[in-house]
Amino acid sequence: MLIGRVCRLGAAAGSSCALRPFSSSSVMAKSKFEYVRSFETDDTCLRNCYIVVRLDGRNFHKFAEQHRFAKPNDDRALGLMSRSARSVMEELEDVVVAYGQSDEFSFVFKRTSTWFKRRASKLMTHVASQFSSSYVFYWKEFFGEQPLLYPPGFDGRVVLYPTNRNLRDYLSWRQADCHINNLYNTVFWTLVQKGGLTTTQAEDRLKGTLAADKNEILFSEFDINYNNESALHRKGTALIWEKRDETVNKRVKRPNEEEKEVPVTRSRRTVEAYHCDIIGEQFWEEHPDILEDDC
Numbered sequence: 056m057l058i059g060r061v062c063r064l065g066a067a068a069g070s071s072c073a074l075r076p077f078s079s080s081s082v083m084a085k086s087k088f089e090y091v092r093s094f095e096t097d098d099t100c101l102r103n104c105y106i107v108v109r110l111d112g113r114n115f116h117k118f119a120e121q122h123r124f125a126k127p128n129d130d131r132a133l134g135l136m137s138r139s140a141r142s143v144m145e146e147l148e149d150v151v152v153a154y155g156q157s158d159e160f161s162f163v164f165k166r167t168s169t170w171f172k173r174r175a176s177k178l179m180t181h182v183a184s185q186f187s188s189s190y191v192f193y194w195k196e197f198f199g200e201q202p203l204l205y206p207p208g209f210d211g212r213v214v215l216y217p218t219n220r221n222l223r224d225y226l227s228w229r230q231a232d233c234h235i236n237n238l239y240n241t242v243f244w245t246l247v248q249k250g251g252l253t254t255t256q257a258e259d260r261l262k263g264t265l266a267a268d269k270n271e272i273l274f275s276e277f278d279i280n281y282n283n284e285s286a287l288h289r290k291g292t293a294l295i296w297e298k299r300d301e302t303v304n305k306r307v308k309r310p311n312e313e314e315k316e317v318p319v320t321r322s323r324r325t326v327e328a329y330h331c332d333i334i335g336e337q338f339w340e341e342h343p344d345i346l347e348d349d350c
Contacts, residue, residue, distance in 0.1 A: 100173040104215040105163055105222045108182045112158030113208035119158075121204055126248070127240035128288045135190060135197040136160060137292050141326045142189035143182055144294060152345050154226050154333065156233035156291030160186070163222065166347050175213040183211045219346045227334040233291040235266075238281060241288075242269045245277055286330040293329045295342055298322045 100106050112118065124132050140160045144150045149168040154161050162182055164170065171177035187209050194203045216222040239261065246257040261269070273279040281289075300320055308314040331338060339346065 098175040100175050100178075100213070101215055101217075102173070103166055104217045105166055106168065106173070106175075106178060107161055107163050107214045107216060107222070107225065108179050108211055109161040109214070110159060110183055110186055110209045110211045113210050115158040115207075118207055122198075122201070127237070127244040128285070130287070131197040133287060133292070135193055137294065137328060138193045138196070139186045139189035140292075140294055141328075142193075143185045144296070144326050146185050147181070148296075151296065152226075153294040154229055154291060155294075156229065157236065159229075161226070161229060163226075179211040179213050183209055218349050222346070223333075223339070230291055230333055234289060237284075237288050238266060238269050241279075241281065241284065242272055245273060245279065249277055290330045290332060293331070293333055293338070294326050295329065295345060296324050297327045297342075299325050299327075 119129070119132070136155055136158070140153050140155055140162070143160075143162060144153060147162075147164075147170060149164050149170050150162045151165045152163045154163075164178065171181065187207065190207055190209075191203065214225070216225055243254075243257050243261060246252045246260060247254055250257075252260065260272075264272075270281050273281055300322055302318050302320045304316040305319045306314055307317045329338070333339075
């Protein structure tokens with residue numbers, strides 16, 4: 056805040072002048088430089104649409120190599136991704152569901168959200184910065200004393216989906232991508248780690264194979280049933296808000312009685328993780344509050 060000196064007209068020389076505060080913003084708003092605001096573009100997201108912010112790890116293949124991630128899946132890294140996504144949801148409660156796999160996470164804002172006046176750039180940068188800082192902050196929780204060699208990077212995009220069907224198809228696409236990539240990686244690294252092939256030989260072996268072929272390689276050569284692999288790896292992670300009852304002890308003192316602890320049950324909204332199919336109907340029927348009615 057700036058301080059301005061204001062003297063009454065006709066005041067004698069040497070008389071005191073009143074100090075009157077005025078805001079710097081009011082000065083800037085009237086400055087000759089304000090015209091630069093006209094260069095800003097309007098990036099307000101269309102109303103009545105779900106806003107999806109999707110983050111992807113930047114150059115994460117190199118990041119995974121240098122931080123010695125386990126192949127084909129590193130549960131520490133996947134846990135850290137989910138913890139970072141949970142942090143975003145706890146910060147931005149208008150995110151009704153988030154879905155993640157590998158080095159990506161998608162955050163779905165409800166149709167009626169007015170966060171940051173629905174400005175795409177604000178939503179994307181806030182999600183990206185909250186996620187990235189959380190990834191660094193919680194690194195030790197999942198990787199212990201293994202050092203973080205350099206800061207990770209995540210890029211983001213904003214996409215709008217006007218109907219429940221569009222949104223569900225988007226999330227189904229991401230889960231189908233999780234299945235395709237994980238099946239390939241599971242067979243590839245099994246051929247390398249247990250089959251003794253080089254990475255080039257494993258790549259050549261899998262060229263032109265279908266899902267059934269990959270399942271057959273796992274089962275017939277390594278006695279691995281892909282359907283018994285971890286649901287976290289096969290299905291990815293869906294995060295949603297749920298109400299949970301929790302009981303806490305509260306100290307209460309009634310008139311003419313000694314203070315004592317009394318159990319109190321209360322409901323609290325928490326972010327819960329699911330590793331299940333989100334393409335079919337069951338997930339959406341069990342959690343009807345995620346989607347809003349189509350207009």
